[in-house]
Structure formats: structure tokens, C-alpha cells
Amino acid sequence: MKQGDKVRIWISQVPMEMVGFFAVCYFLRNVLNSVFVCDANIILHDISKHTAFLNCPTDFIQLMNKMENVPVLKYSEIGEKIFLTDKTIKLIKNGEVIMMNEKDLDRLIYDAINGQKGNNTERIIEEVSKKSLINYLYLYKKVRKIIVE
Numbered sequence: 666m667k668q669g670d671k672v673r674i675w676i677s678q679v680p681m682e683m684v685g686f687f688a689v690c691y692f693l694r695n696v697l698n699s700v701f702v703c704d705a706n707i708i709l710h711d712i713s714k715h716t717a718f719l720n721c722p723t724d725f726i727q728l729m730n731k732m733e734n735v736p737v738l739k740y741s742e743i744g745e746k747i748f749l750t751d752k753t754i755k756l757i758k759n760g761e762v763i764m765m766n767e768k769d770l771d772r773l774i775y776d777a778i779n780g781q782k783g784n785n786t787e788r789i790i791e792e793v794s795k796k797s798l799i800n801y802l803y804l805y806k807k808v809r810k811i812i813v814e
Contacts, residue, residue: 674689
């Protein structure tokens with residue numbers, strides 16, 4: 666890749682995709698001045714949905730017509746914070762980078778488990794998600810592992 670190449674990035678407001686976008690900008694900071702961003706939420710109208718919910722090819726064509734040219738350096742600083750931290754879990758919440766250690770997430774899960782009767786995985790995930798916005802599948806596997814132990 667070289668200066669002047671055109672790069673299109675498909676994103677949504679889902680925290681994992683935002684983290685990925687910022688990290689890509691960090692890696693491209695010395696190569697490109699800008700990238701084209703296609704924001705899936707223009708079509709999906711739901712910030713909890715990610716780009717996998719887009720319909721081919723109609724949604725993609727519509728988004729390509731609405732893509733925005735954004736400066737890489739504007740987002741690379743956030744990407745640098747994400748990439749260089751020693752924290753395990755990285756996400757975006759309300760536009761802010763939030764990073765936590767695995768132990769901090771475990772504490773949230775244990776607090777949710779201890780705050781209810783029984784070990785209902787779905788309720789535990791719902792409670793922890795309100796506080797962390799961690800990817801659902803990752804959180805599900807982690808909660809199931811803790812309950813089984």
C-alpha cells in the first residue's frame with residue numbers, strides 16, 4: 666500500500682468494529698492521509714447492529730454513495746492508545762476508549778452472579794453488558810466458563 670491508494674472501510678457503531686477501525690487508522694498513519702468510511706448505521710438505524718446485517722448488494726451500493734473521506738491521523742491517536750495498552754479488553758463506549766484487565770471483567774461477572782438467585786447465563790450477560798459493552802459471544806463464553814467452574 667502506498668500514498669494515494671484508495672482504501673474503503675466498512676464500519677458500524679458496534680464497539681468491536683470501532684476498535685478495529687481505530688487500530689487500522691493507527692497502522693495506516695504513516696502510509697495514507699485519508700480513508701473512505703462507509704458507516705452501516707446510515708442504513709441499519711440501530712447502533713447495536715454491525716456490518717454483517719447489511720444486505721448485498723443494495724446496502725453496499727447505497728453506502729458507497731454516502732461514504733465519507735476521513736483523515737487517518739484524526740483517529741490514529743485513539744488507535745495508538747488501543748494498540749499500545751497492556752489491558753486485555755479494549756472497546757469504545759460513548760466515543761471514549763475504555764480498556765480493562767481480564768480481572769476487572771471477571772469482577773463484573775462475579776458481582777452479577779452474586780446479585781441474583783441461580784446462575785441464569787442470559788441475565789448475567791445482560792447485567793454485565795450494561796456496564797461493559799463487551800462483545801456478546803466473548804462474554805457468553807466467559808460467563809459459561811465461570812458458572813461451570
